[in-house]
Amino acid sequence: MSILVVGSVAYDGIETPFGKVDRILGGSATFISITASYFTQPMHLVGVVGNDFADEDLQRFNDRNIDLEGLQIDKSGKTFFWQGRYHYDLNNRDTLDTQLNVFERFDPIIPNSYKNPRIVCLGNIAPALQSKVLDQVNDPELVILDTMNFWIEGAREDLMKTLNRVDVLIINDSEARELSGEPNLVRAADAIRKMGPKTLIIKKGEHGALLFTNSSIFSAPAYPMVDIFDPTGAGDTFLGGFAGWLGRSGDFSDDNFRRAVIYGSAMASFCVEKFGPNRLFDLTPTEIADRYTEFRALSAIPLQSENSF
């Protein structure tokens, strides 16, 4: 099932308590498309890079069979660069440098060959640009959107318009509280689902994720990590695994959304094992299947026994 991925393609400089890398491939569209490429094809990417983008990084996308027709190469400037440092607990980070470069003028143009995607993944970019993507595609079956506090605070009106056109919203708990104005997550979810997205995923970091659909609430566990090496891109990787599984299975039932949340969680648990997207280039199908099984075992509640009420 074809997936269209729109978002940033970037270089990141990352410092964690465990190491440092000056410049590594990053960006939401990168993590989403690389991850989803394990699940389904074709994978269509739309983004922009600058004159400094390395051939070997283009090759990394090619190696994963990601269609780059929609990747604009803007020779007038450099690629979006972000530099950050994670604190000891890895839940907080300081942004040390942000150079938007060619991303500042990013205008997503959807090539003709991309115009009939079954699933659209809108990575975290300005809500007005996310709407512009939707204007250019023909009746996708499922639109999945990521956003962040920056847009909730600074572009709420645009965001509300976009949300109304979206099937699945994936945000974290603080974003859900801010977007809804509700501290209680169950109430927050009710309020957000009235804004448009009938399916809502609230990510809670080390505490797993909640999936809200018409029929139920699903509480997904987090994988108990001893060593989180680098959290960069974990949220985008979650989206990639979620969308990838839905594209692979073609099943948009509530039960299958639960599976998709677990595949997203499984892929995110791989992502954090190495710097940037590095772990996402050498995965095997068996590793992915095994991690899915581990998640099931982690949260399996036995049936009641003979002494039950």
Next chain:
Amino acid sequence: MSILVVGSVAYDGIETPFGKVDRILGGSATFISITASYFTQPMHLVGVVGNDFADEDLQRFNDRNIDLEGLQIDKSGKTFFWQGRYHYDLNNRDTLDTQLNVFERFDPIIPNSYKNPRIVCLGNIAPALQSKVLDQVNDPELVILDTMNFWIEGAREDLMKTLNRVDVLIINDSEARELSGEPNLVRAADAIRKMGPKTLIIKKGEHGALLFTNSSIFSAPAYPMVDIFDPTGAGDTFLGGFAGWLGRSGDFSDDNFRRAVIYGSAMASFCVEKFGPNRLFDLTPTEIADRYTEFRALSAIPLQSENSF
């Protein structure tokens, strides 16, 4: 299966964003024994109350078939009194008043008829007193202990001695980090299990709980609550449900510990629906069974489907 419960019996003054009560039955031994009484009998309570303890509160224990032979009535003073106010998010509270009263001189004496308990529940009291309880009983099959930051900081040496005699420790995430000196909960659990308790439960409030045993890690979901009326006693109620189920089933396997965590969570989710222990006096077996089923549904991950890896 007989259960011995040792802890505080108190009066609480509670203010939440939803209401206020000047004086209501409380204390760890109260919540634990009342909750466990739904699961198994006999239930033996050891604690102390003062000259102000009301007959109707004694009757509430009697109505739940809780044996009060070990409840000391110290006429020389008043019952332990705690007063607190919860913040809007209910995760934090201010203690407004603490009057230890007769609890300050509490010396747990185990009546002869209590000396062969199958399960011992040591509520949150001084670790030296918890050890003193263990000195007086004959080979219980399972010892379950609760503690708190106050003892981790102020009575670490005593606590370490007690921990070495315990099978199951139930604490929250910040206490686990403080006790072990490890920010990562998986590492913290490893360190704590080396201190004695082979089974460790780390409660994470609105994020559920983690169960660490020799064979596995279990991630238990939290019940998505729209209305938490009063969190007082929820942790003790968890312990009561956990111990109660183990006493009812007589099965100390890792799989059954998982069930016990869910029964504990289910009972805690009832506790918070009304002030103090009030909700714990009018439960039905069907309500308990239904909530167990709801927890299973909440975290059920479907098997992989035909499109799986």
